[in-house]
Amino acid sequence: MNDAVHLRSDGVSLVLDTTGPRLPRIAYWGADLGELDPSDVRAVVEAGRPPTVLNLMDEEVPVGVLPEAAVGWVGTPGLSGHRGGRGFSPLFDLVAVDVPDGDDATAGALRILGRDSALEVDLELRIALLPGSGLVRLSATLTNTGTSEYVLERLQLSLPIPAEAAELLDLTGRWTRERAPQRHAFTLGTHLREGRRGRTGTDATLLLVAGESGFGFRSGEAWAVHTAWSGNHVHAAERLPTGVSLLSGGELLLPGEGVLAPGESYTTPDVYGSHGHGLDAISARFHRHLRARPGHPRTRRPVVVNTWEAVYFQHDVDKLTRLADAAARVGAERFVLDDGWFRGRRHDAVGLGDWDVDPDVWPDGLHPLVDHVRGLGLEFGLWVEPEMISPGSALALAHPDWVMSTGDRLPPLSRGQQVLDLANPAAFEHIAGRLDALVTEYRVDYLKWDHNRDLVDGGHPTTGRAGVHDQTLAVYRLLDGLRRRHPGLEIESCSSGGGRVDLGVLERTDRVWASDCLDPLERQQIQRWTGLLVPPELVGAHVGGARAHTTGRVQDLPFRAITALFGHLGIEWDLDAALDADPAAVEELTRWVALHKRHRDLLHSGVVVRSDHPDPATWVHGVVSPDGAEALYAVVAMATSIVSPPGRLRLPGLRPDRRYRVEAVWPDGVPEPRRILPSWWAAGIELTGAVLATAGVQVPQQKPEQACLLHVTEVTAGTARTTEITGVTDDPRRAREHP
């Protein structure tokens, strides 16, 4: 093994200094450095070694993937813990660097073994540059090799980023307003995003991004980190006056969760790093990675009708049967029976845990509805919330010791519910058995798996120890076991809407519910920023009724439909009542569903692009087919603007040297809003990808909360006239800088 390793994949280079005697250091992470011979790789490492600093250590301070205070690093240490109050400052020796599974280093993965003999802990670090996506993936396992307990407090892994990353972007939010971006300067110190909700969280950042000042979707070099974990977690950006800047991630361990008995190990979640020019490039790596999962859905994403906003808890077999009929009529392909079907569940504070069908509402079980749904040719989906328990449920009364708590006091109620301690094997087996029985009896195609509260005081009631770490692993086991037993079963990760969106849960689920908010204005934002991590086919997006239940805004059907079109389409609207009240609206919806199906393959496989229009009232986003031959864009008026119409709008992401036909699309038979159209609109227009990306096209003047669609298809192969623009970027200045 060389003492410097250069991993390359998909436009990314990762150079590691594996010289020892300390743990390896990432000497460079960023744009591909090209083919380098071993001496050049060594030189990359050498050129990146920091000088000693006056009034600091007299030796070089190497900052590794696991930064260590013992070498003079005065930022946040990667590992924190102790053995009976001693051994507070670990220092690992490098024991071995090898390539797992007989790969060679160019395949992109290294396994590093470190040992702190004095502290009696071993560390296995895994560093990979993933082929196909160019994502960096880090993880570590710490083993207590001593004869007494080692108390682990933190194990966080870091990636270095350069000074050019001067600005930070992260996401926050709340129920029905998930994924709100916030930006600020990357100043000295630490920007720390802790998730302490026992779930990923409605405010989880998904990605923490550091980039060049003003970086946008299409421009600016940027680096991002994501912790693939559905429990308590950390993302941090840290900059020290010594010229070192790090992005890091890991699990946030509650007191006592990291106590390792002799011989015991702790393994971190995977921490991912993505680099690119512009946020679209950063997202594209995550999207490629998710699409390459062995479990990624390979079938067309069926259009869903979900019963929640149609009937809430008012379950009635006849009503739901009529709703299924209406679902089939508009072209839905999957019918999902949401909350309210199980024993006693007449409102949200009762019934959780009693996972059998309520005989008062469903005297013949769910079979009549399920048979009807299947008879209509639809798949059947069912809502569950397996990790939760209502205090008055039969389960809670029979097993009060299965409710998570500190041992001597119960957590405050949230939505009237508590959390089931799934790390308790008996509770786990009970729930696994109930889920298994339901999926088997009703041949359930799809589970909407909900999780509607934060884990406050989430402990094991019998021991009084913190239990979020164990709970997170137990949920993963539950999901994995169910999928193993029912290979065709699809699962949606829902958590009060978008409260559990992360790559940990996405390793074992097929879609996320982005938000309980169906208001398209909010949804444009929520889907845009959820899309930073998750590709459209994995993001549930529903058309609701005209008045959004969570905001009270009233919006036209085209705006609702165009917004939902760019995800895994669904409908959450009382179509049965709508058929009486406004049959024309249901007919229009049918046409929007048909339009979605016509473009579904493109929407669910293409590269997501978003333009950086300076006016926040004007959004352009789209999906470009991987071969660059086709694209669909939405032009969205998010608000009123002083500038209207918005002027020429750029359509990013097409191949610069190809020629395209641009056409407005609208479903046949659906009346278009009255608006003044640009001259090219009626007949369409042909332009090169370069012209579309750099000069753009005029669009109609739209009222706020209106949107239109542009379908772009390649008309000829070959080279267009604007040949000086090369490369994958849309920014001509950058294209010239980097020919």
Ligand code: DGJ
């Ligand atoms: C929260 C979900 O996000 C909603 O879609 C719905 O399933 C409710 N829970 C049901 O209680």
